[in-house]
Amino acid sequence: MDTNWTQSLTFRDGPKYLVLRDAIAGAVEQGHLTANDKLPPVRDLAYSLGITPGTVARAYSILTDQGVLRGEVGRGTFVANKEPLAIVEQDVPLVHDPVPHGMEHADMPVSLLSPGMPNVGQAAYLRQLMASVSADPPSGIMHYPTREASKPAREAVKHWLRDVDLGMLDAIDIVLAHGGQNAILLVMQAVLRGRRPAVMVEELAYPGFRRAAELLRADVIPVAMDEHGIIPEALEAAAGAEVQLLCTTPTLHNPTTVFTPAERRRKIAAVARRCGFHILEDDWYRLPGVDAPTYRQLVPERGWYVSSISKLITPSLRVGYAISPRGGGASLRRAAEHGFFGLSTLLADATAKLLTGPTAEDFAQKTTEVYEERLRIVLNYLGGYDIKWREGSPILWLSLPAGWRTAAFCAAAEAVQVRVRSAEDFASREARVPHAVRIGLNAAVSMDTFEGAIQKLRGLLETAPERVAV
DSSP states (O other): OOOOTTTTTOOOSOOOHHHHHHHHHHHHTTTOOTOOOOOOOOOHHHHHOOOOOOHHHHHHHHHTTTSSSSETTTTEEEEOSOOOOOOOOOOOSSSOOOOTTTOOOOOEEEOOSSSBOOOOSSHHHHHHHHHHHHHHHOOSOOOOHHHHHHHHHHHHHHHHTTTTTSSSSSGGGEEEESSSSHHHHHHHHHOOOSSSSEEEESSOHHHHHHHHHHTTEEEEEEOOOOOEEEEEHHHHHOOOOOOOEEEEOSSTTTTOOOOOOOOHHHHHHHHHHHOEEEEEEESSSOOOOOSSHHHHHTTTTTTEEEEEEETTTTTTTTEEEEEEEETTHHHHHHHHHHHHHHHHHHHHHHHHHHHSHHHHHHHHHHHHHHHHHHHHHHHHHHTOEEEEOOOOSEEEEOOOOOTOOOOHHHHHHHHTTHHHHHGGGOOOOTTOOOOOEEEOOOOTSSSHHHHHHHHHHHHHHHOOOOGOOO
């Protein structure tokens, strides 16, 4: 076929498969490629353009998924003879509030979209704590937040994180936020500069990274992963001049539960130094006994750390925190103070009391034990499938067996009153998404309800898709 449309093709900085995708789509739109035209074989086009066959295959795959191209087994790839499918990005909620224990009904869907917090005694304690603080707040009840008023809470966060390898840490480096998502946004506001900055994320990543970047009109660049997390070589290749920040969850990767070991982290830190970007580490679920340093320890001049108490104590208080690189907290404090003045004095006082008392660690330990109990149930039923998990983790990653596609499986699960999170929720629109789902260990419903939901999932996995009625 005529390949004149490739003559003006130049590969600018950034992923080459996206450049090729846009070129093919543009050629179709402008009429240089018409319905039923056959595209060159992957290897031939790759050779003529001086790129890898994988790059061409990825561009072809994206356009096939979008309806611009069609593939025919044994014949090749052709321009589709119908209008391209509209690309619709669904507004997937970052979290889903599960039905509280004891309030679920037989005809009500069981949500495994996100982990549900168990009540291990913190509900009654928090009622007493809030009553005590409101009756006699150390910071007063008629004042705006100040750095001095929040200092006890920031010291309490430092105490709470005493087992995390953060390097030299002072309370002035800690900024309180309204949950972990707000902490992520604060770091981006502190770091990103210019009219069109770019942020890198794992190719499967917590969607809150993308949402925060979109709010700040930043481009988002996915980076390839393997069984140890981000691939350093892929990271360096993606780190163009416009890239200012890498967002990552290396200790318990959300959604795949992958752990990035110390040696891989050191290589990633070295790439950050060479290329000059910052690293935001989201330690969204603080697992004990982690045998790896944080990026704040490895690259103290450009390592940021965020977390919250939402997954181990309670999400209702919306208390999170961001920690700046050593001595670099001015921009982070400015982002918080210019945005919302600071955490309310009553909430800061409650946080100070909560995190310095023995009950916080006790609640965290009991919560982890509940998740471990639910994990054993899942492994009993689904252990024969390709499932990734970590001891004490509130999520699991299930790769679907041959024959199942993610959308079909999620729809089939919904039909039997179980909701699971699709791999597509964690990927960019251009990504080639694996056929997998994330399962949240919902500890907010009864054990019988949870076990029944897992049984239903096993039934679907054991059933050939063509026999499933949805």
